[in-house]
Amino acid sequence: MMKQQTAHLTLLPHHLLCIPHFTGHGYDAAFTANMTAVTELLRSHPETTVTLAPDCDDLCKVCPHNRNGRCDSQEKVTAFDHAVLADCGFSEAQTDTWASIAGTVRSRILLTEEFARICASCEWFALCRRIHAEKEFSK
Numbered sequence: 558m559m560k561q562q563t564a565h566l567t568l569l570p571h572h573l574l575c576i577p578h579f580t581g582h583g584y585d586a587a588f589t590a591n592m593t594a595v596t597e598l599l600r601s602h603p604e605t606t607v608t609l610a611p612d613c614d615d616l617c618k619v620c621p622h623n624r625n626g627r628c629d630s631q632e633k634v635t636a637f638d639h640a641v642l643a644d645c646g647f648s649e650a651q652t653d654t655w656a657s658i659a660g661t662v663r664s665r666i667l668l669t670e671e672f673a674r675i676c677a678s679c680e681w682f683a684l685c686r687r688i689h690a691e692k693e694f695s696k
């Protein structure tokens with residue numbers, strides 16, 4: 558019997574916060590479809606391996622804000638990424654299962670004041686804060 562290959566994704570550190578808050582809203586149809594596919598993959602296959610990307614990741618690659626591999630809000634994005642790395646004790650290019658990475662993000666950021674501190678300046682924060690209040694991140 559052939560062994561099924563485990564999926565692998567590259568993700569920017571701050572996208573570890575965006576994925577659990579995604580409810581179908583995105584920048585355009587292509588971005589939203591890709592984000593939906595990624596979040597569904599991770600929900601159904603938490604054993605998926607994830608490598609933390611320093612720049613353009615598997616979500617940025619179809620984003621209209623991606624300008625030749627750089628985000629058009631790169632300064633803000635880099636600050637979000639550094640905050641997530643520092644809070645979680647992750648190294649750049651760290652690879653682990655989604656289950657393990659998401660567990661650390663949940664305990665170090667989503668269940669603490671850090672979520673609001675990191676995300677407050679994001680254009681999506683009002684929506685994510687509402688979703689955050691509705692979700693039980695302890696599960």
Ligand code: SF4
Pocket residue numbers: 571572574575576578637675676677679680681682685
């Ligand atoms: S507020 Fe922005 S950075 Fe934070 S989870 Fe939402 S979309 Fe991601």
Ligand code: SF4
Pocket residue numbers: 569614616617620621622623624627628629630634
């Ligand atoms: S290109 Fe920028 S706005 Fe688009 S997904 Fe990547 S970090 Fe987010």
